[in-house]
Every structure is written in C-alpha cells, then in structure tokens.
Amino acid sequence: MTHAGPVEPDAPAHPGEDDAVTTKRLSKTYAGGFAAVDGVDLAVRRGEIFGLLGPNGAGKTTTIGMLTTRVVPTGGSAVVNGVDVVAAPARAKQQIGVVPQTNTLDRSLSVWENLYFHGRYFGMGAAEARERADTLLDRFHLAEKARQRTDTLSGGMAQRLMVARALLHQPAVLFLDEPTTGLDPQSRIALWDLLHAFHAEGQTILLTTHYMEEADHLCERVAVMDAGRILALGPPAELKASVDADGVVRVSAEGDLPDLAARLADVDGVGHVDTDEAEVRVWASDAAALLPALMSAAGGSRARVTGVRVSEPTLESVFIALTGRELRE
Amino acid sequence: MTAVRFDVRSARRAGAAAFWALLLRDLRVVTKERGRFLIRTVSQPLLLVFVFTYVLPSIGRDFGGFDGEGSFTDILVPGVLAIAILIKGIQAVALPLVQEFGYTREIEDRVMSPLPVWAVATEKIVAGAGQGLLAAAIVAPIVALVPAEPLQIQISWPALVAVLVLAPILSSALGLVLGTYVEPDNVPMMFSVVILPVTFLGATYFPWSELGDIRWLQIAILANPLVYIAEGFRFALTPQFPHMPPAAILAAMLAFTAGTSWLGIRGFRRRVLS
Ligand SMILES: Nc1ncnc2c1ncn2[C@@H]1O[C@H](COP(=O)(O)OP(=O)(O)OP(=O)(O)O)[C@@H](O)[C@H]1O
Ligand SMILES: [Mg+2]
Numbered sequence: 001m002t003h004a005g006p007v008e009p010d011a012p013a014h015p016g017e018d019d020a021v022t023t024k025r026l027s028k029t030y031a032g033g034f035a036a037v038d039g040v041d042l043a044v045r046r047g048e049i050f051g052l053l054g055p056n057g058a059g060k061t062t063t064i065g066m067l068t069t070r071v072v073p074t075g076g077s078a079v080v081n082g083v084d085v086v087a088a089p090a091r092a093k094q095q096i097g098v099v100p101q102t103n104t105l106d107r108s109l110s111v112w113e114n115l116y117f118h119g120r121y122f123g124m125g126a127a128e129a130r131e132r133a134d135t136l137l138d139r140f141h142l143a144e145k146a147r148q149r150t151d152t153l154s155g156g157m158a159q160r161l162m163v164a165r166a167l168l169h170q171p172a173v174l175f176l177d178e179p180t181t182g183l184d185p186q187s188r189i190a191l192w193d194l195l196h197a198f199h200a201e202g203q204t205i206l207l208t209t210h211y212m213e214e215a216d217h218l219c220e221r222v223a224v225m226d227a228g229r230i231l232a233l234g235p236p237a238e239l240k241a242s243v244d245a246d247g248v249v250r251v252s253a254e255g256d257l258p259d260l261a262a263r264l265a266d267v268d269g270v271g272h273v274d275t276d277e278a279e280v281r282v283w284a285s286d287a288a289a290l291l292p293a294l295m296s297a298a299g300g301s302r303a304r305v306t307g308v309r310v311s312e313p314t315l316e317s318v319f320i321a322l323t324g325r326e327l328r329e
Numbered sequence: 330m331t332a333v334r335f336d337v338r339s340a341r342r343a344g345a346a347a348f349w350a351l352l353l354r355d356l357r358v359v360t361k362e363r364g365r366f367l368i369r370t371v372s373q374p375l376l377l378v379f380v381f382t383y384v385l386p387s388i389g390r391d392f393g394g395f396d397g398e399g400s401f402t403d404i405l406v407p408g409v410l411a412i413a414i415l416i417k418g419i420q421a422v423a424l425p426l427v428q429e430f431g432y433t434r435e436i437e438d439r440v441m442s443p444l445p446v447w448a449v450a451t452e453k454i455v456a457g458a459g460q461g462l463l464a465a466a467i468v469a470p471i472v473a474l475v476p477a478e479p480l481q482i483q484i485s486w487p488a489l490v491a492v493l494v495l496a497p498i499l500s501s502a503l504g505l506v507l508g509t510y511v512e513p514d515n516v517p518m519m520f521s522v523v524i525l526p527v528t529f530l531g532a533t534y535f536p537w538s539e540l541g542d543i544r545w546l547q548i549a550i551l552a553n554p555l556v557y558i559a560e561g562f563r564f565a566l567t568p569q570f571p572h573m574p575p576a577a578i579l580a581a582m583l584a585f586t587a588g589t590s591w592l593g594i595r596g597f598r599r600r601v602l603s
Pocket of ligand 2: 061177178
C-alpha cells in the first residue's frame with residue numbers, strides 16, 4: 001500500500017506567497033450559465049479571522065467550496081497555504097480544516113471515533129490520534145459525550161464537534177460556512193469564544209455568515225459579498241466609516257406600522273426605512289439629528305409609538321448603503 | 330526541485346496513510362455492526378439452500394440435476410455463493426452511499442481527507458470487496474452443511490482463487506455504480522428493477538449453457554454480470570456440469586470489473602465535485 005499511494009501531478013509552487021489564502025478573479029458559473037461567483041479577489045493573512053458577509057445566495061458557500069476543492073472554478077485561481085487548489089486538490093486538503101454548512105458527522109461512529117478516525121485520515125498514528133481526540137473533546141466540552149452516537153448531540157454540541165474535528169489535524173486554514181446559523185444565542189456565544197481562543201493561538205480562520213453581529217464581533221476583516229461579487233473589504237470599523245453608512249433609529253410602535261413607516265420615509269434626510277411586526281427602522285446619515293422631525297411625523301400617524309432607540313452604523317447599514325437592500329430577508 | 334519532489338513523495342505518503350485509515354474506519358463500522366452484518370449476509374443464502382436443497386428433496390420434490398446427472402444442490406451451490414457476494418457488494422457500498430449522498434452528507438469528512446477523490450471511491454470498492462469475500466467465507470459452510478444430499482464438488486483451486494478475487498471486486502464496483510447514480514427515493518425501485526432480475530436471471534438456478542432452448546434469454550442475460558460470477562464458481566467447483574468456456578468467463582469478469590469500476594469512480598466524482 002505504501003508504494004501504491006495515490007498521487008497527483010506536480011502543481012506549480014508559489015514562492016513568495018505569504019498570505020494564507022489568495023484568490024485572483026475566482027469565478028464559478030454553474031451549468032446553465034448562472035454566475036454564482038464572479039471574479040472574486042481575496043487575500044487572507046496568516047493568523048487572521050476573515051469574514052465573508054452576504055445574504056442568501058450571495059455565493060459564500062460556492063466560494064468556500066472552491067477554496068476547499070469541492071467546487072471546480074470556471075475561472076481565476078485560488079491558492080491556500082501555498083498550494084493551488086485546482087492543480088493539487090489532495091495536497092490542498094492537507095492544509096485545511098472544513099466545517100460545512102450542514103451536519104456531516106459520521107453517524108456510524110461515536111463522538112470520540114469521529115475525531116480519532118479524522119486524525120488517522122490525516123496521517124496520525126493511533127496514539128497521537130487518540131491523544132488529540134481526548135484533548136479536543138475536553139477543550140470543546142464534549143468529554144462526557146465521548147462514547148455516544150453523534151445523533152444524540154444537540155445542535156450546538158454537533159457544531160462544536162464539527163469544529164473540533166476540523167481543527168484536529170492542526171490545519172493551516174480553518175474554513176467555517178455559516179458556523180452559527182440555526183444555533184441558539186448561548187451556543188453561538190460559546191462557539192465564538194472557542195474561535196476567539198484558537199485565533200489567539202494563531203489559527204487562521206475564514207468564515208462566512210449572514211449575521212452582521214457575527215462579522216462585527218468575530219472578524220478582523222470582512223468582505224461584503226452580494227450576487228457573486230465583493231462589494232467592499234476591510235475591518236468592520238473602517239467599512240462603517242468609509243461608506244458613510246447610516247445610523248439607525250428604531251421606533252417601536254403598536255397599530256398601523258405601515259402607515260408609520262410611510263410617514264417616516266417622507267422625512268427629509270431619511271435614507272431607507274423597513275418594518276417588522278414590532279418596530280420601524282429608519283436609516284439616516286445623521287440619525288440623532290433627525291429625531292425631532294421623525295417624532296413629529298410619527299405624531300400624525302395611526303400607530304402609537306412606544307419607544308425610540310438610536311444606534312450607531314452597523315455592517316447592516318454598510319450593506320444597505322452598498323446595495324440598497326437589507327442583509328436579511 | 331528537490332523540495333517539489335519531496336512534496337510529491339509526502340503527498341503520496343499522506344494519500345496512502347489516508348487510504349489505509351479509511352479502510353480501518355470501514356473495518357471498525359463492520360465490527361461494530363457484526364450482528365447485523367451476519368444476519369444480512371446469511372439470510373438469503375440460508376433460505377435458498379434450506380428450501381431448495383433440504384426441504385424440497387426431503388419431501389420428494391427435488392428438481393433433480395440436468396441430463397439425469399447430479400442433483401439440483403450441485404447446480405444451486407455456485408449460484409448461492411455468487412448471489413451472496415453480489416448482494417454484499419450492494420449492501421456494503423450502494424446502500425450506505427445512497428444514504429450518504431442523499432439525506433446525510435456524512436461522506437464529507439472522508440472526501441476531505443488528503444487524497445484524490447478517485448482514491449476515496451477506490452477505497453469504497455476495496456472495502457466492499459473485502460466484505461464480499463467475508464460473505465463468501467460465511468456462506469460456504471452453510472452450503473456445505475445444510476443440503477440433504479452430499480455435494481459433489483471438485484475444486485479447481487486456480488479457478489476458485491481467480492473467482493474469489495474478481496467476483497467481490499466486480500460486485501463492490503457495481504455497488505459503487507448503483508450507490509452514486511440511484512437517488513434515495515428510488516432504492517425500492519432499485520431492488521425491483523435491478524437486484525431481483527439480476528439475481529433471478531444470473532445463471533444462479535441453472536447453468537447458462539442449458540438455456541439453449543430459450544435462445545433469446547440466453548443471449549439477453551449475457552449483459553448480467555452475475556452470470557459470469559455464477560458460471561465462474563460453477564467451473565471452479567462443479568466442472569462436471571456444463572459451463573461457459575473458462576476464458577470467456579475470465580474475460581467477461583475482467584471487462585465488467587473494469588467497466589463498473591470506471592463508471593462507479595466517475596459517478597462518485599460527479600456526486601462529490603460540482
Ligand atoms: N450546484 C449548483 N448548481 C446551480 N446553481 C447553484 C449550485 N449551487 C449553488 N447554486 C446557486 O449559486 C448561488 C450561490 O449559492 P451559494 O450556496 O454559494 O450561496 P450562499 O451565499 O452560500 O447562500 P446561503 O446563505 O443561502 O448559504 C445561488 O443562487 C444558488 O442557487
Ligand atoms: Mg451557503
């Protein structure tokens with residue numbers, strides 16, 4: 001077996017490639033001509049937590065898919081830790097740990113065995129894989145679940161196990177596709193804490209999300225993605241400053257909210273207004289200064305205002321400034 | 330230059346280690362599910378042998394051999410071994426894969442192991458073939474002990490070894506083809522449309538060359554890979570009965586093994602990459 005090991009043709013080396021992930025004009029057009037990813041240029045630095053922020057269908061999973069060898073690009077190039085993912089997919093897989101968007105735990109194996117065999121796949125001996133599995137189960141607070149079947153885990157535990165598995169072989173880059181979608185707030189914070197801790201130890205992380213809080217809280221730099229393109233890229237604070245993003249006035253109210261929204265939208269200086277069951281959100285470049293005008297407009301409305309809050313620009317405002325649409329649907 | 334060559338060698342070593350670890354994982358799963366493995370392996374062959382070679386002869390309803398020679402038992406035994414291996418290829422490879430590609434995506438972690446996708450598919454064939462061989466070993470004593478009348482077996486060892494190597498690989502590769510092309514909703518259809526006809530018309534209950542009177546059937550079932558596995562066992566175990574020429578059996582088994590492996594690996598790559 002040792003002689004017949006699978007191998008693939010030589011890939012061009014990339015000397016001087018210092019970033020952990022580099023893409024140049026990376027594109028994917030699916031059969032049928034739909035361009036899911038359209039000329040994406042990224043450079044993720046070593047040790048960085050980098051976020052791809054975008055709404056459903058933005059092309060986040062397709063981008064991660066290309067970087068992790070699962071989607072074959074139709075244009076451009078991608079290099080992960082110095083390895084060209086198209087020319088040398090097997091070698092690229094050695095560099096990366098991947099947490100996909102759905103639960104992909106091996107249901108035929110126990111919690112502990114999921115980690116142990118993952119270590120073996122990545123060339124660890126039995127003793128080393130055992131030790132790593134034990135260490136990571138402890139660190140991810142799963143030690144007492146070690147012998148259980150994976151389908152007995154809660155959503156938060158399953159997600160932690162997937163992250164533990166992806167980190168087991170100490171990959172150069174950890175990819176996470178919407179790691180906290182569907183998790184309760186407590187599990188989300190627990191996962192954020194773990195990711196922060198690994199980041200502090202130097203782990204490079206590339207994650208996707210459509211929660212602006214997540215991008216804001218977790219990522220050092222964020223690329224805002226929509227319809228297959230990167231619209232803006234930088235640290236969250238810079239993004240908010242650069243696009244002259246709006247602050248938000250949140251008006252809680254009862255009664256005819258659409259009427260209230262329509263009146264508020266007519267106020268001079270208001271950029272964008274949207275509504276849900278309990279509040280109307282008003283985006284404006286100098287939100288606080290508009291408060292008196294907004295309140296007098298609200299006075300004539302058929303809705304009863306129960307509260308008002310003014311908040312600073314968020315990445316959500318950045319997204320709206322860039323696309324005229326909201327991040328959430 | 331040296332660095333690159335070293336890189337290739339280390340990638341090859343990583344691939345070999347991953348391949349081995351994937352085999353260990355499958356072995357672990359089989360060991361865990363040994364009870365179920367045993368039941369699924371034994372039930373059909375045991376029933377076939379029990380009804381046709383014990384119950385029917387015991388109540389005087391034996392079909393008898395062909396041309397007045399031997400007994401139906403000797404006809405059936407090669408067929409039962411062939412069925413056991415073929416079914417195991419489907420149980421070991423096709424059914425889990427249909428699941429893993431359909432409802433669960435649990436193949437994901439194995440696909441992300443540091444080896445080419447075709448090698449992950451090849452591991453599936455190897456692991457399935459190992460289980461096919463194990464199935465044959467489990468079924469052999471059953472076909473030897475259950476029948477009411479003693480078997481008239483004349484083993485040709487080179488032929489038996491050749492069949493025992495090729496038949497499990499062919500069956501497992503066929504399992505890979507079915508596992509990558511069949512959708513979960515179509516599994517019941519797969520049994521009705523593929524597995525039942527293949528097992529009933531696989532020269533399992535009759536030697537292929539005895540079909541001369543139904544010429545169209547004799548020709549049609551040449552497309553059935555089980556025919557060559559059954560005829561191979563027939564030649565290796567009961568050469569006193571009519572059988573296909575051994576060279577034809579060998580050539581067909583090799584061709585089917587190559588064809589199903591190619592198709593299965595292609596199907597696997599298609600399911601994994603987009
Ligand atoms: N295999 C495929 N064939 C054709 N189109 C596809 C395929 N996979 C994805 N798409 C399309 O490509 C676009 C981008 O999909 P992708 O899954 O990358 O988005 P996403 O940003 O991850 O969205 P989400 O937040 O919903 O996960 C979508 O419009 C999707 O319908
Ligand atoms: Mg996605």
